[in-house]
Amino acid sequence: MASASFILFITVSCLFSLNCISHAETDTLKQGQMLRDWEQLVSASGVFRLGFFSPNRAQLVWVANRVDPVPDSSGALTIDGDGKLKILYQGGLPIVINPNMAVKASGANNITATLLDSGNLVIQQVDSSGNAGRVLWQSFDYPHNVLLPGMKIGMNLKTGQNWSLTSWLSEKVPAPGAFRLDLDPSGVNQLLVRRRDDVYWSSGVWKNGSFESAPELTKRNDIYEFSFVANDEEKYFSYSVKNKSVLSKWDLDTLGQITTLTLEMSVNSTTYTFESTSPCQYSSKNSTAVCLSEPPIKCRNGSEIFVPKRGYIDYNDYYWYYDSDMNTGLSDCHAKCWKNCTCVAYKSLSSDETGCRFWSKGAKFNPDDYSEFVYLLTRENSKGNLV
Numbered sequence: 188m189a190s191a192s193f194i195l196f197i198t199v200s201c202l203f204s205l206n207c208i209s210h211a212e213t214d215t216l217k218q219g220q221m222l223r224d225w226e227q228l229v230s231a232s233g234v235f236r237l238g239f240f241s242p243n244r245a246q247l248v249w250v251a252n253r254v255d256p257v258p259d260s261s262g263a264l265t266i267d268g269d270g271k272l273k274i275l276y277q278g279g280l281p282i283v284i285n286p287n288m289a290v291k292a293s294g295a296n297n298i299t300a301t302l303l304d305s306g307n308l309v310i311q312q313v314d315s316s317g318n319a320g321r322v323l324w325q326s327f328d329y330p331h332n333v334l335l336p337g338m339k340i341g342m343n344l345k346t347g348q349n350w351s352l353t354s355w356l357s358e359k360v361p362a363p364g365a366f367r368l369d370l371d372p373s374g375v376n377q378l379l380v381r382r383r384d385d386v387y388w389s390s391g392v393w394k395n396g397s398f399e400s401a402p403e404l405t406k407r408n409d410i411y412e413f414s415f416v417a418n419d420e421e422k423y424f425s426y427s428v429k430n431k432s433v434l435s436k437w438d439l440d441t442l443g444q445i446t447t448l449t450l451e452m453s454v455n456s457t458t459y460t461f462e463s464t465s466p467c468q469y470s471s472k473n474s475t476a477v478c479l480s481e482p483p484i485k486c487r488n489g490s491e492i493f494v495p496k497r498g499y500i501d502y503n504d505y506y507w508y509y510d511s512d513m514n515t516g517l518s519d520c521h522a523k524c525w526k527n528c529t530c531v532a533y534k535s536l537s538s539d540e541t542g543c544r545f546w547s548k549g550a551k552f553n554p555d556d557y558s559e560f561v562y563l564l565t566r567e568n569s570k571g572n573l574v
Contacts, residue, residue, distance in 0.1 A: 193361060194239050194251045194264060194274060216300040221275075222264040228302040234434070235306045237264075248306055248333040248436060249326055253361040255282045270298040270323060272310060285310060288324040298323070306335045331361070334368075334437035340378060341370040341416075341423025350423060352439040357516045357540030365518045366443040370422065376415060378424060380443050380466075382518070387443055387480070388466040393424070401464045404437075407449060411435070442467075442478055442518055477562060479521050486528035493521060493533075495560040500532060500550050509536050510543040519543065521562065531564040 212229040216222055227238035239262055240247070252274055261277040272284040288310065300310050301319075307327045312320035327338050332354050334340065339350040351369035356362045367381045371389070377398065380388040391400025393415045398404055405413045405426075410433050413426045428435060434450040444465040451458045467478035476492040483489065507530060510523070517535060520543035524530035529547040536542025552563055 193241075193253065193256055194237070194262065214302045216264065216266060218266045218268070218270075218298050220265065224260040224262055228300075230302045230304045230306075232304050234304050235302055237302045237308065247361075248335060249308075249331050250361040251284045251326075252282050253331060253363070257282075266298055266300055266310070270310060272300055272324075285324040305337050307337070332439050334439075336411075336427045336435055337425065339421075339423040339425045340368065341421065343421050345420050352437075354439045354441050354443065355516075356514070357441060357535070359539040360516075360541060362514075364441055364516050366439055366441070368439045368445065370424065376417070380439070380445070382443060388464075403462050403464055404445065404447065406462075407460075410449070410451065441516055444478060477517075477521060479518060481522060481525040484526060484528075487525065490566050491564055492566075493524070493562045494565050495562050496552065496554065497556050497558050498552055498554040498561055499558045500546050500552055500561060502544075507545040507547045509545070511536060513537065513541040515543060516541060517562075520545075524562075524564070532561055534559065534561045 212227060214228055214230050216228060222228065222238070224239045227236045229236050235248070239257070239260075251272075255274075257274060257276045258279070259276065263275050264272065265275060266272055270288060271286070274282040274284065276282075297312050297314070298310060299313055299319075300308060302308050305327075307325050309322050309326075310324040311322045314320060327335075328348060328350065330338055330340075330350055330352050332352055334352055340352065342349050349369065351367055353368075354364040354366040356364040365383055366387065369379060369381070371377045371379050376393040378390040378401075379386055389400060390398035390404065392398070396405065396408065396413060405411070410429055411426050412429060413424075415424050416422065426435075432452045434452070436448050438446045438448070440446060442465075444463050444467070446461060446463040449458075449460040449462075451460075465478055466480040475494050477495065479493075481487075510520070517540060520533040520535070523543065524533040524545055527545075530545050531548050532546040532550060532552065534544050536544050552561060
Protein backbone atom coordinates (compact mmCIF):
# COMPACT_ATOMS: atom_id res chain seq x y z
CA MET A 188 0.00 0.00 0.00
CA ALA A 189 1.29 3.48 -0.83
CA SER A 190 2.75 5.21 2.18
CA ALA A 191 1.90 8.74 1.08
CA SER A 192 -1.30 10.24 -0.19
CA PHE A 193 -1.20 13.82 1.08
CA ILE A 194 1.06 16.31 2.78
CA LEU A 195 0.11 18.09 5.97
CA PHE A 196 1.00 19.07 9.49
CA ILE A 197 0.79 16.39 12.13
CA THR A 198 1.10 17.26 15.78
CA VAL A 199 3.86 15.28 17.43
CA SER A 200 3.45 13.04 20.45
CA CYS A 201 3.76 16.01 22.84
CA LEU A 202 0.23 17.02 21.90
CA PHE A 203 -1.49 13.67 22.25
CA SER A 204 0.58 11.66 24.72
CA LEU A 205 2.99 12.13 27.59
CA ASN A 206 6.08 11.37 25.52
CA CYS A 207 7.88 14.15 23.67
CA ILE A 208 10.31 13.23 20.95
CA SER A 209 13.64 14.58 19.87
CA HIS A 210 13.37 17.41 17.37
CA ALA A 211 16.82 17.72 15.90
CA GLU A 212 15.44 17.82 12.36
CA THR A 213 15.21 21.10 10.47
CA ASP A 214 12.15 23.35 10.47
CA THR A 215 13.00 25.02 7.14
CA LEU A 216 12.93 24.02 3.48
CA LYS A 217 15.20 26.10 1.27
CA GLN A 218 14.75 26.92 -2.39
CA GLY A 219 15.80 23.97 -4.55
CA GLN A 220 15.77 21.44 -1.70
CA MET A 221 13.48 18.39 -1.69
CA LEU A 222 11.40 17.10 1.22
CA ARG A 223 10.74 13.50 0.25
CA ASP A 224 8.20 10.92 1.39
CA TRP A 225 10.24 9.67 4.36
CA GLU A 226 11.40 13.12 5.51
CA GLN A 227 9.75 15.78 7.67
CA LEU A 228 10.04 19.38 8.74
CA VAL A 229 9.82 19.74 12.54
CA SER A 230 9.04 23.04 14.23
CA ALA A 231 11.73 24.45 16.53
CA SER A 232 10.30 23.04 19.78
CA GLY A 233 8.95 19.87 18.18
CA VAL A 234 5.25 20.72 18.48
CA PHE A 235 4.39 20.35 14.77
CA ARG A 236 5.62 18.23 11.89
CA LEU A 237 5.16 18.55 8.16
CA GLY A 238 5.34 15.44 6.01
CA PHE A 239 3.51 12.95 3.83
CA PHE A 240 0.84 10.70 5.30
CA SER A 241 -1.96 8.27 4.60
CA PRO A 242 -5.37 9.56 5.77
CA ASN A 243 -6.03 9.44 9.52
CA ARG A 244 -7.43 12.70 10.81
CA ALA A 245 -6.86 12.12 14.55
CA GLN A 246 -3.70 14.21 14.76
CA LEU A 247 -3.90 16.37 11.65
CA VAL A 248 -4.34 20.12 11.60
CA TRP A 249 -3.81 21.14 7.97
CA VAL A 250 -3.60 19.34 4.62
CA ALA A 251 -1.80 21.13 1.81
CA ASN A 252 -3.17 19.14 -1.13
CA ARG A 253 -6.53 18.07 0.28
CA VAL A 254 -8.13 17.71 -3.18
CA ASP A 255 -5.05 16.37 -5.03
CA PRO A 256 -3.77 13.19 -3.38
CA VAL A 257 -0.42 11.80 -4.41
CA PRO A 258 -1.02 8.20 -5.60
CA ASP A 259 2.20 6.68 -4.28
CA SER A 260 5.34 7.29 -2.23
CA SER A 261 7.21 9.20 -4.96
CA GLY A 262 6.07 12.60 -3.69
CA ALA A 263 8.53 15.37 -2.83
CA LEU A 264 7.97 18.94 -1.65
CA THR A 265 10.10 21.72 -3.12
CA ILE A 266 10.24 25.50 -3.72
CA ASP A 267 10.82 26.58 -7.31
CA GLY A 268 12.59 29.69 -8.63
CA ASP A 269 9.41 31.81 -8.37
CA GLY A 270 8.79 30.89 -4.75
CA LYS A 271 6.04 28.42 -5.57
CA LEU A 272 5.70 25.56 -3.09
CA LYS A 273 5.14 22.40 -5.15
CA ILE A 274 4.61 18.68 -4.72
CA LEU A 275 6.31 16.66 -7.43
CA TYR A 276 5.66 12.96 -8.08
CA GLN A 277 6.23 10.40 -10.80
CA GLY A 278 3.77 10.38 -13.66
CA GLY A 279 1.83 13.49 -12.67
CA LEU A 280 1.82 17.26 -13.01
CA PRO A 281 3.24 19.37 -10.16
CA ILE A 282 0.74 20.31 -7.44
CA VAL A 283 1.16 23.99 -6.54
CA ILE A 284 0.35 24.70 -2.89
CA ASN A 285 0.49 28.51 -3.03
CA PRO A 286 -0.70 29.57 -6.53
CA ASN A 287 -2.18 32.78 -5.10
CA MET A 288 0.97 34.05 -3.43
CA ALA A 289 0.30 37.78 -3.36
CA VAL A 290 3.80 39.06 -4.11
CA LYS A 291 6.44 37.48 -6.29
CA ALA A 292 9.80 37.62 -4.61
CA SER A 293 12.58 39.53 -6.28
CA GLY A 294 15.88 37.84 -6.87
CA ALA A 295 16.74 34.15 -6.87
CA ASN A 296 17.58 31.62 -4.17
CA ASN A 297 16.25 33.79 -1.35
CA ILE A 298 12.97 32.12 -0.40
CA THR A 299 12.34 29.57 2.35
CA ALA A 300 9.38 27.68 3.85
CA THR A 301 9.50 27.42 7.64
CA LEU A 302 7.23 25.46 9.95
CA LEU A 303 6.66 27.58 13.07
CA ASP A 304 5.81 26.40 16.57
CA SER A 305 2.37 27.96 16.08
CA GLY A 306 1.66 25.41 13.31
CA ASN A 307 1.90 28.08 10.63
CA LEU A 308 3.88 27.31 7.47
CA VAL A 309 5.36 30.58 6.24
CA ILE A 310 7.06 31.30 2.92
CA GLN A 311 9.33 34.30 3.22
CA GLN A 312 12.30 36.03 1.77
CA VAL A 313 15.67 35.89 3.48
CA ASP A 314 18.61 38.23 3.01
CA SER A 315 22.17 37.29 2.13
CA SER A 316 22.93 36.72 5.81
CA GLY A 317 20.02 34.35 6.22
CA ASN A 318 17.83 36.76 8.17
CA ALA A 319 14.10 36.35 7.66
CA GLY A 320 12.33 39.09 5.72
CA ARG A 321 8.74 39.67 4.65
CA VAL A 322 6.21 36.84 4.61
CA LEU A 323 4.99 36.13 1.07
CA TRP A 324 2.44 33.45 1.95
CA GLN A 325 1.29 31.58 5.06
CA SER A 326 -0.92 28.56 5.66
CA PHE A 327 -2.82 30.37 8.44
CA ASP A 328 -4.50 32.41 5.69
CA TYR A 329 -5.93 29.19 4.24
CA PRO A 330 -7.49 27.24 7.13
CA HIS A 331 -9.00 23.82 6.64
CA ASN A 332 -10.93 22.03 9.39
CA VAL A 333 -8.83 23.09 12.39
CA LEU A 334 -8.46 26.45 14.15
CA LEU A 335 -5.20 26.92 16.07
CA PRO A 336 -4.30 29.77 18.43
CA GLY A 337 -3.41 32.81 16.31
CA MET A 338 -5.58 31.79 13.35
CA LYS A 339 -8.62 33.85 12.36
CA ILE A 340 -12.24 33.23 11.41
CA GLY A 341 -13.49 36.24 9.47
CA MET A 342 -12.45 38.39 6.56
CA ASN A 343 -9.98 40.96 5.31
CA LEU A 344 -12.24 43.80 4.18
CA LYS A 345 -9.63 45.30 1.85
CA THR A 346 -8.40 42.20 0.02
CA GLY A 347 -11.51 40.04 0.27
CA GLN A 348 -9.53 37.26 1.95
CA ASN A 349 -11.89 34.96 3.85
CA TRP A 350 -10.80 32.82 6.80
CA SER A 351 -13.15 29.92 7.48
CA LEU A 352 -13.04 26.25 8.47
CA THR A 353 -14.32 23.48 6.21
CA SER A 354 -14.93 19.94 7.42
CA TRP A 355 -13.42 16.87 5.81
CA LEU A 356 -15.66 15.02 3.34
CA SER A 357 -15.27 11.86 5.45
CA GLU A 358 -12.99 10.57 8.19
CA LYS A 359 -10.74 9.20 5.43
CA VAL A 360 -11.01 11.94 2.79
CA PRO A 361 -9.69 15.44 3.61
CA ALA A 362 -11.39 17.08 0.61
CA PRO A 363 -13.86 19.84 1.61
CA GLY A 364 -17.03 18.37 3.10
CA ALA A 365 -20.55 19.49 3.90
CA PHE A 366 -19.87 21.94 6.75
CA ARG A 367 -18.25 25.37 6.88
CA LEU A 368 -17.61 27.57 9.93
CA ASP A 369 -17.33 31.26 9.13
CA LEU A 370 -18.27 34.77 10.22
CA ASP A 371 -21.84 35.86 9.53
CA PRO A 372 -21.63 37.74 6.17
CA SER A 373 -24.72 39.79 7.02
CA GLY A 374 -22.66 41.88 9.43
CA VAL A 375 -23.91 40.33 12.67
CA ASN A 376 -21.03 39.61 15.04
CA GLN A 377 -21.52 35.87 15.27
CA LEU A 378 -20.17 32.60 13.87
CA LEU A 379 -22.20 30.37 11.59
CA VAL A 380 -21.90 26.73 10.63
CA ARG A 381 -23.29 26.22 7.14
CA ARG A 382 -24.33 22.88 5.76
CA ARG A 383 -24.10 22.87 1.97
CA ASP A 384 -24.59 26.69 2.10
CA ASP A 385 -27.64 26.54 4.39
CA VAL A 386 -27.24 27.92 7.93
CA TYR A 387 -27.03 24.93 10.27
CA TRP A 388 -25.94 26.51 13.55
CA SER A 389 -25.19 29.96 14.95
CA SER A 390 -23.08 30.96 17.93
CA GLY A 391 -25.22 33.92 18.89
CA VAL A 392 -23.90 37.47 19.01
CA TRP A 393 -20.48 38.23 20.50
CA LYS A 394 -21.09 40.12 23.74
CA ASN A 395 -18.93 40.73 26.80
CA GLY A 396 -16.23 38.36 25.63
CA SER A 397 -18.46 35.43 24.75
CA PHE A 398 -20.96 34.13 22.20
CA GLU A 399 -24.49 34.31 23.60
CA SER A 400 -25.66 30.90 22.33
CA ALA A 401 -22.33 29.09 22.70
CA PRO A 402 -20.60 30.27 25.88
CA GLU A 403 -18.85 26.89 26.17
CA LEU A 404 -16.53 27.91 23.32
CA THR A 405 -14.95 30.70 25.33
CA LYS A 406 -15.39 29.66 28.95
CA ARG A 407 -11.70 28.82 29.53
CA ASN A 408 -10.64 32.44 29.83
CA ASP A 409 -8.27 31.41 32.59
CA ILE A 410 -5.88 29.99 29.99
CA TYR A 411 -7.10 31.62 26.75
CA GLU A 412 -7.46 35.16 25.47
CA PHE A 413 -10.48 35.44 23.13
CA SER A 414 -10.93 38.43 20.85
CA PHE A 415 -13.38 39.75 18.27
CA VAL A 416 -11.78 42.42 16.08
CA ALA A 417 -13.69 44.81 13.82
CA ASN A 418 -12.07 47.78 12.07
CA ASP A 419 -11.77 49.30 8.59
CA GLU A 420 -9.41 46.56 7.40
CA GLU A 421 -10.44 43.33 9.13
CA LYS A 422 -13.25 41.64 10.99
CA TYR A 423 -12.53 38.36 12.68
CA PHE A 424 -12.63 36.11 15.75
CA SER A 425 -9.41 34.67 17.15
CA TYR A 426 -7.91 33.29 20.32
CA SER A 427 -4.48 32.84 21.90
CA VAL A 428 -2.98 30.94 24.83
CA LYS A 429 -1.76 32.74 27.94
CA ASN A 430 0.78 30.05 28.78
CA LYS A 431 3.06 28.19 26.37
CA SER A 432 2.50 24.96 28.32
CA VAL A 433 -1.06 24.87 26.92
CA LEU A 434 -1.74 23.33 23.52
CA SER A 435 -5.11 23.70 21.83
CA LYS A 436 -7.18 23.32 18.70
CA TRP A 437 -10.76 23.72 17.47
CA ASP A 438 -11.97 21.02 15.09
CA LEU A 439 -14.97 21.24 12.75
CA ASP A 440 -15.83 17.57 12.26
CA THR A 441 -17.68 15.74 9.48
CA LEU A 442 -21.01 16.05 11.33
CA GLY A 443 -20.80 19.80 11.84
CA GLN A 444 -19.76 19.72 15.49
CA ILE A 445 -17.14 22.12 16.83
CA THR A 446 -14.88 20.26 19.24
CA THR A 447 -12.27 22.09 21.29
CA LEU A 448 -9.22 20.31 22.71
CA THR A 449 -7.19 21.76 25.55
CA LEU A 450 -4.01 20.09 26.77
CA GLU A 451 -2.37 21.52 29.88
CA MET A 452 1.13 20.21 30.55
CA SER A 453 3.06 20.53 33.76
CA VAL A 454 6.06 18.80 35.29
CA ASN A 455 3.95 16.20 37.07
CA SER A 456 0.85 15.79 34.94
CA THR A 457 -0.93 16.37 31.65
CA THR A 458 -4.63 17.26 31.54
CA TYR A 459 -6.87 16.88 28.49
CA THR A 460 -10.16 18.75 28.20
CA PHE A 461 -12.68 18.25 25.40
CA GLU A 462 -15.69 20.49 24.81
CA SER A 463 -18.12 20.37 21.88
CA THR A 464 -21.03 22.39 20.62
CA SER A 465 -23.63 21.18 18.16
CA PRO A 466 -27.25 21.75 17.11
CA CYS A 467 -27.85 18.01 17.44
CA GLN A 468 -31.30 17.45 18.90
CA TYR A 469 -30.53 13.91 20.08
CA SER A 470 -27.23 14.41 21.86
CA SER A 471 -28.88 14.47 25.30
CA LYS A 472 -31.33 11.63 24.57
CA ASN A 473 -29.33 8.90 22.93
CA SER A 474 -25.57 8.91 22.89
CA THR A 475 -25.43 6.30 20.12
CA ALA A 476 -27.50 8.33 17.65
CA VAL A 477 -25.92 10.10 14.72
CA CYS A 478 -25.54 13.67 15.94
CA LEU A 479 -27.14 15.58 13.06
CA SER A 480 -30.08 17.95 13.12
CA GLU A 481 -32.54 17.61 10.24
CA PRO A 482 -35.57 19.80 9.43
CA PRO A 483 -38.93 18.32 10.47
CA ILE A 484 -41.03 16.69 7.75
CA LYS A 485 -44.52 15.14 7.89
CA CYS A 486 -43.42 11.51 7.79
CA ARG A 487 -40.94 11.90 10.65
CA ASN A 488 -42.67 12.23 14.02
CA GLY A 489 -39.78 13.67 16.02
CA SER A 490 -38.82 10.49 17.87
CA GLU A 491 -36.96 8.91 14.96
CA ILE A 492 -33.19 8.80 14.86
CA PHE A 493 -30.47 7.08 12.86
CA VAL A 494 -28.24 4.76 14.86
CA PRO A 495 -25.04 3.14 13.53
CA LYS A 496 -24.92 -0.64 14.01
CA ARG A 497 -22.45 -3.18 12.71
CA GLY A 498 -24.10 -5.61 10.35
CA TYR A 499 -25.48 -5.92 6.85
CA ILE A 500 -28.63 -5.83 4.74
CA ASP A 501 -28.80 -7.98 1.63
CA TYR A 502 -28.63 -5.72 -1.41
CA ASN A 503 -31.66 -7.44 -2.93
CA ASP A 504 -33.70 -6.99 0.24
CA TYR A 505 -35.72 -3.84 -0.43
CA TYR A 506 -32.60 -2.24 -1.84
CA TRP A 507 -33.63 1.24 -2.89
CA TYR A 508 -30.81 2.89 -4.84
CA TYR A 509 -27.26 4.16 -4.55
CA ASP A 510 -25.68 7.54 -5.07
CA SER A 511 -22.25 7.20 -6.64
CA ASP A 512 -21.33 10.87 -6.22
CA MET A 513 -17.97 10.65 -4.43
CA ASN A 514 -18.34 14.29 -3.34
CA THR A 515 -20.99 13.23 -0.82
CA GLY A 516 -20.26 12.08 2.72
CA LEU A 517 -22.26 10.37 5.47
CA SER A 518 -23.97 13.61 6.49
CA ASP A 519 -25.31 13.90 2.92
CA CYS A 520 -26.56 10.29 3.03
CA HIS A 521 -28.24 11.06 6.35
CA ALA A 522 -30.04 14.10 4.90
CA LYS A 523 -31.20 12.29 1.74
CA CYS A 524 -32.53 9.31 3.69
CA TRP A 525 -34.28 11.58 6.20
CA LYS A 526 -36.08 13.50 3.46
CA ASN A 527 -37.39 10.39 1.69
CA CYS A 528 -40.21 8.79 3.67
CA THR A 529 -39.51 5.32 2.26
CA CYS A 530 -35.88 5.27 3.43
CA VAL A 531 -35.05 3.38 6.62
CA ALA A 532 -31.30 2.71 6.32
CA TYR A 533 -28.17 3.99 4.64
CA LYS A 534 -24.42 3.40 4.54
CA SER A 535 -21.41 4.59 2.61
CA LEU A 536 -21.01 3.29 -0.92
CA SER A 537 -17.21 3.30 -0.84
CA SER A 538 -14.66 2.14 1.73
CA ASP A 539 -13.48 5.75 2.07
CA GLU A 540 -16.95 6.69 3.37
CA THR A 541 -18.10 8.57 0.27
CA GLY A 542 -21.20 7.91 -1.84
CA CYS A 543 -24.40 6.38 -0.43
CA ARG A 544 -26.51 3.21 -0.39
CA PHE A 545 -30.14 3.30 0.76
CA TRP A 546 -32.76 0.73 1.81
CA SER A 547 -36.53 1.06 2.07
CA LYS A 548 -39.14 -0.25 4.52
CA GLY A 549 -39.19 -4.01 4.92
CA ALA A 550 -35.44 -4.45 4.74
CA LYS A 551 -34.03 -6.82 7.35
CA PHE A 552 -30.89 -5.91 9.25
CA ASN A 553 -28.50 -8.72 10.21
CA PRO A 554 -26.19 -7.91 13.15
CA ASP A 555 -22.54 -8.83 12.58
CA ASP A 556 -19.69 -7.49 14.71
CA TYR A 557 -17.25 -7.94 11.83
CA SER A 558 -19.24 -5.96 9.25
CA GLU A 559 -19.24 -2.24 8.48
CA PHE A 560 -21.72 0.17 10.02
CA VAL A 561 -25.24 0.49 8.67
CA TYR A 562 -27.24 3.53 9.83
CA LEU A 563 -30.71 2.36 10.89
CA LEU A 564 -33.81 4.45 11.39
CA THR A 565 -35.09 3.69 14.90
CA ARG A 566 -37.45 5.22 17.43
CA GLU A 567 -36.53 6.36 20.92
CA ASN A 568 -36.59 3.47 23.42
CA SER A 569 -37.11 0.89 20.68
CA LYS A 570 -35.03 -2.26 20.28
CA GLY A 571 -33.40 -0.90 17.16
CA ASN A 572 -35.63 -2.63 14.61
CA LEU A 573 -36.26 -0.91 11.29
CA VAL A 574 -39.49 1.06 11.29
